[in-house]
Amino acid sequence: MISWSRKGLVTLCMAIVMLFMAACGGTPTQPSAAKGTDNKEMAPKPAASKEPVKVVWWHSMSGELGKAIDKLVADFNASQKDVVVEAVFQGTYDESLNKMKTSMDSKSGPALIQVFEIGSRFMIDSKAITPMQKFIDADKYDLSQLEENILNYYRIDGKLNSMPFNTSNPILYYNKDMFKAAGLDPEKPPATYEEVAAASKALTKDGKYGNSFAIYGWFMEQFFANQGAELLNNSNGRKGLATESMLNSDAGVKTLAWWKQMVDDKSSLNLGRKTDDTKKAFIAGQVAMTLDSTGSLRGIVDGAQGKFAVGTGNLPKPSDAKDGGVIVGGASVYILNNRSEAEQNGAWQFIKFLAEPKQQAYWHVNTGYFPITKKAYDEQVVKDNLVKYPQLKTAVDQLHATKANTATQGAVMGVFPEARQLTEGAIEEVLNGKKQPKEALDGAAKEITGKLGTYNKTVK
Known part of the structure; x- marks a missing residue:
């Protein structure tokens, strides 16, 4: 057994301290590793970066x-x-x-x-x-x-x-120059079905037509709402699933009869289903009035620039229509x-x-x-x-003037694209002289009602 004197022990301790300091001299100290709850050393974690x-x-x-x-x-x-x-x-x-x-x-x-x-x-x-x-x-x-x-x-x-x-919503576009030439007030667009029909007759001359409206189901839906009329039962499908189309109601028959009469009078030019075709005819000065979306306004006004002044009016409706307005x-x-x-x-x-x-x-x-x-x-x-x-x-005022009810809220149904196609087919049959308005709309309404029944079964 080795025996150490007090002096020898002190000398040995000092030597160890001096050796340790010499070994560390000029070398940067490293951070100590973190220890976990089990006292084992763990590598430092990088800062978390949050990805968007x-x-x-x-x-x-x-x-x-x-x-x-x-x-x-x-x-x-x-x-x-x-x-x-x-x-x-x-x-x-x-x-x-x-x-x-x-x-x-x-x-x-x-x-x-x-x-x-x-x-x-x-x-x-x-x-x-x-x-x-x-x-x-x-x-x-x-x-x-x-x-x-x-x-x-x-x-x-x-x-x-x-x-x-x-x-968007639909508005009436009209050629102010043609109105003036026909003796009509260019600052007063027709507001009713009856006024549109009368103005169209006055504007039809020299190979030009009073109006051209595309065969577009959206327009028929808007004509219903503007009369305060619902397109579907159950409050336009808003108080329970719609089970019946009311396309063949008085609102639909009256609208289609008015439209058909203008085509028969040759004061309205039937160009088919594409709004692009009616838009082009209007910009070319071939027709005096047309219906189109507010989203088309800039294109129409810019297209007519240098040719004629474009006026705008509200969507027309029958003179005896109930409170209504446009659907967005x-x-x-x-x-x-x-x-x-x-x-x-x-x-x-x-x-x-x-x-x-x-x-x-x-x-x-x-x-x-x-x-x-x-x-x-x-x-x-x-x-x-x-x-x-x-x-x-015009479009902004028309939106704000719309009376809020289930007609102007718009119809909702799961077969809307198909219903719109059937509506356009019925309008086409009438304008082409194949069927009378009530007959064509009865047929379309029956088909839409059938499709509603099939759809509702899949939902239930």
Whole structure:
């Protein structure tokens, strides 16, 4: 056993200390490893980096409309770092909806999709959506800032299932120069069926026609609403699933008889189903009046520039019509429920951004669609646009003058695209002299009612 003197022990300790200090000299000290609860050393964790949530949006806006979409998406992505929206064009409304149907059983679909207004009933019945009302209620989002007559269409059973996006309604376009040449007041467009018929006769001369209206089911739906008439039973399908088409009611027969009489008088030119054809005829000065969407206003006014002055008037209606108005057309956006909660919340953040006055002003000025937000009209770009295109005021006033009821809210049914085609077929039969208005509409209404029955069985 070794025995150490006090002096030797002190000397040894000092030598160990000196050796340790020499070994550490000039070498930077390393951070000590962290220890876990079991006292084992663990490697330091790198700082967590949060990736933004990706939201895929399917839309049906092509051309200039698509460019406006891309600008809104880019502005949103640049405004924050939590969500990145990717806009993907999916073709027409019908094509996009069909693609969504095939993706419903997988995760290949979008978090957000734009769907035309007549797809509303299907989207609800599909059980594929998270109702917009859920996000509105959770966020205490103030809907009073939005246009009530636009919200009305998409509000079913007291709640919003989607958020309106691109919104339009139909107006009467007329050639002021032709009106003046025919001895008609160019500042007073015809407002009733009877006035349109009389003006059309006066305007028809020198190989030119008084009017041309495309055979478009949307117009017939609008004519019903403007008379305060419902297109379907069960309050237009808003108080329970619709089970019967009322296309063959007095409102439909009266409208088609008026239209047919003008064609028979040769004061109305029948150009078929495409609004592009009637639009071209109007811009060429071949017809004095036409019906078209407010979304076409800029193109029509610009197309006629240097040729004639374009006037606009409200959608005509019978002189004895009940209180009514126009139904909004266009589309809304839905959040799909098979995506993650983070994606759905990201989509909601983007929807709120789109509804802001600045974005709505940009969308309106660059597309012709209505702003859904009231304060968008206070934006300077909107005020300047109204100076350049004063005809837009007609459409805005018509929207605001619409009386809210189940007729102007619009019909909802799961077979709307098919019903619209059947309606157009009936109009075509009448204008081509194959059937009388009541007979043609009876046939179409019966077929639509049958399709409603088949659809309702699949829902139940």
